Amino acid sequence: MSDSEFDVVVIGGGSTGTAVARDCAMRGLKTLLLDRDDIASASVGTCAGMISSGLKYRGEPEIVKMCSSEVVHFNHIARHIMSKNPILVPILDFSTVAGDGDYVDSYAEYAEERDVPAMLFLTPEATLEIEPLVHPNVIAGVYYEEFFINPFRLCLLQALDARRHGASIKTYCELVKFETFENEIKGIVYYNRITGATERVNTKIVVNATGPWAHKIARLAGVPLDLRLNKGAHVILDRRIVNVGITTKETVDGRWVYLFPHENTTLLGTTALDTWEDPDALVASYDEIEYLLSSIETVIPSIREARIIRTMAGIRPLVPDWKVPEDQVTRGYRIANHDNGLISFIGGKLVMCRHMAEAVTDLVCRKLGNDAVCTTHEKPLPGNEDDVDIELLSEEYDIKMHVLERMRARRGTEITKILELTKDHPEWKTTICTCEPVIEAEIRYTIREEFPQTLNDLRRRLRIGTGPCQGTSCTFKTAAILSEELNLEGDDFLVDILDFRAERWKGIRPSMRGEQLVQEELAQGMYSCVGNLDQSDVDYDIKPWEEGS
Ligand SMILES: Cc1cc2nc3c(=O)[nH]c(=O)nc-3n(C[C@H](O)[C@H](O)[C@H](O)COP(=O)(O)OP(=O)(O)OC[C@H]3O[C@@H](n4cnc5c(N)ncnc54)[C@H](O)[C@@H]3O)c2cc1C
Known part of the structure; x- marks a missing residue:
């Protein structure tokens, strides 16, 4: 194959696209990954990086099971960019958490597999000893643990590993056009935003992993695709102000919000709003910042003394379920096989990116008659080979x-x-x-x-x-x-x-x-x-x- 001939072109260098490029390359497919900006420059770069146990989605047991297995896989392939963080739920009023007993059972079901202890119930004294900033009127606490990953390094390592397995990676290259013959995609045209040049390549399949832009890419290819776009914002504080992560439902709308120590800062998040805003011009609003501060203030009264250094906002590309409150929209994913050579992702999360990639690469391989099996859950990402003293x-x-x-x-x-x-x-x-x-x-x-x-x-x-x-x-x-x-x-x-x-x-x-x-x-x-x-x-x-x- 020449330099401009590919089995598969992956559009989008976020968590999903880099995971797909890695899987395709590892199965021997000639792969090109394009992003119109840098790797991890969009939604994934605004997320909390929680490789969660899926607890919040306990109404969908298959998601909880998938998230737990992915925690195990990430701990095997990327433990050098992961951390296991303790989390505390300060309880000020038992009625707030009444009816949440199934959290405990759901968490316990895969706790051993994920290598975390079962949830612990704490006295007010123990809660305050762990985190003295908690409201003095606390009457109990719940302690559990979740894993976090550096989302930027994850995407980059997936891209570097794809390249190590033969993939071409092009950043600042924007897909602008599909080339078709008898309604089948035969090639794509991209614009190099650094050099100003327009180039084209032939490909058998295109994977659309463009997150909140997926419907626009589908439209370029002449096929319909619906998404439910959901905005989320974070407030970032100048240092680690709490010893452990804090989560609470003592909020104006009864949603969970969190305050997580994050690298050398603290992350306060997050909002979840149906949005029709342009993902390219997104900023956190005054309302979102006040919502987050007044929510966490109920359990950490001194929060406003902390210095906010920045905010960040991103869009979750959710499945297009209507007549469902935002919090109840599934966080699962779907794959749209458009039958013109384009395959699109809808929904999903960072924690699922490897799983999503495996599913799509299985489909690509079936279409191309390749019987290589997935090994992305077994082979370590660069840097995870050993311990470092x-x-x-x-x-x-x-x-x-x-x-x-x-x-x-x-x-x-x-x-x-x-x-x-x-x-x-x-x-x-x-x-x-x-x-x-x-x-x-x-x-x-x-x-x-x-x-x-x-x-x-x-x-x-x-x-x-x-x-x-x-x-x-x-x-x-x-x-x-x-x-x-x-x-x-x-x-x-x-x-x-x-x-x-x-x-x-x-x-x-x-x-x-x-x-x-x-x-x-x-x-x-x-x-x-x-x-x-x-x-x-x-x-x-x-x-x-x-x-x-
Ligand atoms: C506030 C917030 C918090 C979150 N927290 C978590 C969490 O803790 N854990 C979790 O699992 N998930 C979390 N998520 C969800 C998660 O971030 C997303 O589901 C995931 O990052 C989506 O990744 P992606 O690769 O599909 O999309 P993106 O990261 O948006 O990547 C899409 C890429 O496509 C590129 N692109 C678009 N158009 C073109 C084009 N024409 N040509 C070339 N490239 C193009 C873009 O530049 C972009 O880089 C959170 C989301 C938000 C908003």
């Missing part, structure tokens, strides 16, 4: 333990490839992002091995600019390294910084209040005075694709 590494490479601890959580066994770089370049041990922290060697390794093209791509891979200072002190330094590695010139350098700031600003703007106003004033001052960015008049709009371009 950071104490030994700290001595060997003379790098602080807290730096290595964070690096290990992103890299697993791949950490040694980064540390080896510091033998020839000891100056690359310098910490560039102090919030996370990230050293120069890891930034250079990422640029060379993980195909980032922009500062935002580096943020997704390394969490650069996501901490309390929101990039105030690391943006220029990181941009300089990126420019040197990619040979960027004057305007490109500035455009990238402006673009990075614009992306941060999207999430910061709705949350500006209290001390964050002061922090933002400082950040603006740094960019304007030190970086002279307020004087720059570069044109940084990406040109949209036009027929014939």
Whole structure:
């Protein structure tokens, strides 16, 4: 097959698309993965990363069973980017949780398989000992555990593993057109948003894994597809303010909301609203932020003293069930086999992405007469091959333990490839992002091995600019390294910084209040005075694709 001939083209580099590309490539199919932006740049990047036991969906036992099996698979293939987090439900009024007894049974059913203890009931004293910020009027607590994954690293590792198995991965390439013959898709046309070039390839099958854009892609192919789009927002606090995750139903509408320690921050979420908003212009609203703060305030009264550094909002591409309250729409998934060579996903969740990919790849293989079986649940993702002893590494490479601890959580066994770089370049041990922290060697390794093209791509891979200072002190330094590695010139350098700031600003703007106003004033001052960015008049709009371009 030539470079422009594929068995399957996967559209969408989120959790679903990267999982499909990995499975297809591992079964020997010639695979191309396209995303119009970066890997994990859309819905999956706004999610909480919970690889949940499916407890919330206990009315659908097959989903609970699937989620539990997927927890086991992820623990086998990706444990280096996972964490098992304790969660506490503070109870202020027994009537709030009356009728939730089946949670306990549902949780217990697969607890052993997932390697978590059964739910524990706690006295008020024990509840307050675990989390002193809980409301002093607490009358009991429930303790359980759930797994979380780094969604950005998961998508990237799936993409890298797909590439390791022969797949081509193209970011910033937007599908703009299908080419058909007698109603069968024979090829696709994509627009490279970085170079401005339009290219085409032949393919036998196209998998539409574009999440909340899936109906638009189907429309391009001339087939109908319905989704029920559901908006969710998170508020991000500047540090880990609680010892354990907190969940509560003491909310104005009786929905569960949560406050989870998340990397070096805390995540308050989430809303769930039917939406007709444009997924490309999504921001958290004032109402969503107030809803979340006033909900969690019932059990953590001091929540408003914490500094909000940012918000983020995404869209769940749910199955199109009507006349059902949002909370009761299934979180299961469906596969639409359009019979013109296009296959689309509807619904699903991050936790199901490997399962969804296996189901679709089985279908693709049947269509192409390939009898290879799925092994994505057995073969580890890059970095998960072994345990890593950071104490030994700290001595060997003379790098602080807290730096290595964070690096290990992103890299697993791949950490040694980064540390080896510091033998020839000891100056690359310098910490560039102090919030996370990230050293120069890891930034250079990422640029060379993980195909980032922009500062935002580096943020997704390394969490650069996501901490309390929101990039105030690391943006220029990181941009300089990126420019040197990619040979960027004057305007490109500035455009990238402006673009990075614009992306941060999207999430910061709705949350500006209290001390964050002061922090933002400082950040603006740094960019304007030190970086002279307020004087720059570069044109940084990406040109949209036009027929014939
Ligand atoms: C607030 C919130 C919290 C959540 N929390 C959790 C959780 O804790 N656990 C969980 O399991 N699930 C969670 N979810 C659900 C989960 O995030 C989504 O189900 C999942 O991320 C969807 O992934 P995806 O790959 O299908 O879509 P996306 O991540 O949206 O990926 C689709 C991709 O398609 C690309 N694309 C679109 N059009 C084109 C085109 N023309 N050409 C090329 N590429 C294109 C986009 O750029 C995008 O990268 C949450 C969702 C939200 C909104």
